Amino acid sequence: MRVLELARKRRSIRKYSAKPIPLENILYAIETALQAPSGANRQPWRFIIVNDPDIKMEIRKTAESWERKLHESDSTPEWFRKWLRERGITWRKEFLTTAPYLIVVIADKRAPYSRESVWLAVGYLLLALEEKGLASLTYTPTNPRAIASILGVPEYYTLETIIPVGLPGEDKVKEPRMRLEEAVYFNRWGSRRD
Amino acid sequence: MRVLELARKRRSIRKYSAKPIPLENILYAIETALQAPSGANRQPWRFIIVNDPDIKMEIRKTAESWERKLHESDSTPEWFRKWLRERGITWRKEFLTTAPYLIVVIADKRAPYSRESVWLAVGYLLLALEEKGLASLTYTPTNPRAIASILGVPEYYTLETIIPVGLPGEDKVKEPRMRLEEAVYFNRWGSRRD
Numbered sequence: 001m002r003v004l005e006l007a008r009k010r011r012s013i014r015k016y017s018a019k020p021i022p023l024e025n026i027l028y029a030i031e032t033a034l035q036a037p038s039g040a041n042r043q044p045w046r047f048i049i050v051n052d053p054d055i056k057m058e059i060r061k062t063a064e065s066w067e068r069k070l071h072e073s074d075s076t077p078e079w080f081r082k083w084l085r086e087r088g089i090t091w092r093k094e095f096l097t098t099a100p101y102l103i104v105v106i107a108d109k110r111a112p113y114s115r116e117s118v119w120l121a122v123g124y125l126l127l128a129l130e131e132k133g134l135a136s137l138t139y140t141p142t143n144p145r146a147i148a149s150i151l152g153v154p155e156y157y158t159l160e161t162i163i164p165v166g167l168p169g170e171d172k173v174k175e176p177r178m179r180l181e182e183a184v185y186f187n188r189w190g191s192r193r194d
Numbered sequence: 195m196r197v198l199e200l201a202r203k204r205r206s207i208r209k210y211s212a213k214p215i216p217l218e219n220i221l222y223a224i225e226t227a228l229q230a231p232s233g234a235n236r237q238p239w240r241f242i243i244v245n246d247p248d249i250k251m252e253i254r255k256t257a258e259s260w261e262r263k264l265h266e267s268d269s270t271p272e273w274f275r276k277w278l279r280e281r282g283i284t285w286r287k288e289f290l291t292t293a294p295y296l297i298v299v300i301a302d303k304r305a306p307y308s309r310e311s312v313w314l315a316v317g318y319l320l321l322a323l324e325e326k327g328l329a330s331l332t333y334t335p336t337n338p339r340a341i342a343s344i345l346g347v348p349e350y351y352t353l354e355t356i357i358p359v360g361l362p363g364e365d366k367v368k369e370p371r372m373r374l375e376e377a378v379y380f381n382r383w384g385s386r387r388d
Contacts, residue, residue, distance in 0.1 A: 050381050131196065177228050
């Protein structure tokens, strides 16, 4: 399948089937991510594959306690509350325990452009998961350090995202995307034509 | 071709042939990037396609003046100097004028996780370019704002990377990558086995 078709097909999935999936496919996607370029080729990434039910539950409890604060906070902007409401997204993060695997993505702060490099690699990872017919979500916890601590991640690494992976437990249409003409300028900001 | 094979094949190219390439392929890659997920689906990206020789030269001159300062600065760490030296990378950035196209990638600072989202989309972009047989590099200028100003990018947007695109003007082996066993832990930091 062409890369564009894979990219078009992929949607962010928040409900997962508990049906097991082969670890091999998770490893395939990480192997793909490892091929990404990075600042000075420092490859500032580590991936923790979590499938232990107790650890998943601990991650979920911690994530939810912080999410709850966020969802109840007055400082959360109204447009964002509305966006969450329309999608039925609450502070509950069931996917952290129902998805058979979580891929926890870690960046080495000491490397140049570590955040940028790691997220580029996440792009590779998502397309490889889609190719294997696996659903995913790039979940960014409100307090990444609290979850990093559960996993024993050293201080000079940051937890960038937790990606639940499994078979979809919901049917979803892709959220609309910008058209090319809206996102592209030629030679100068605001210039629509070549 | 499988995503893993595309990812394996791609290498960062710093020397470009001046041979023209179809704009259509650049648009294909950006169309792919537009499919990426983003924080609250804000799609905080814009892409400026630059092929005007005068603008490319202005970008190059500005980029090089800042690169020169960086390369001559005492505060540049020795490991990084060595890395640059071994690869013959100097402050000169010929690729900014020789590559037929530059894709300037812009992030909207006002959106949540804008940097993360944009770099994830860059991952999509690079694989789509590779699929079209096009060489690329994620060049991060030393002073992104100086270049953003040339292009008229508003203050609340950041220039994240400039991606030269074209046919390769050099033959390169891929820089070595970590093995899966080095990059992956199971259930806890440092734990190598499932």
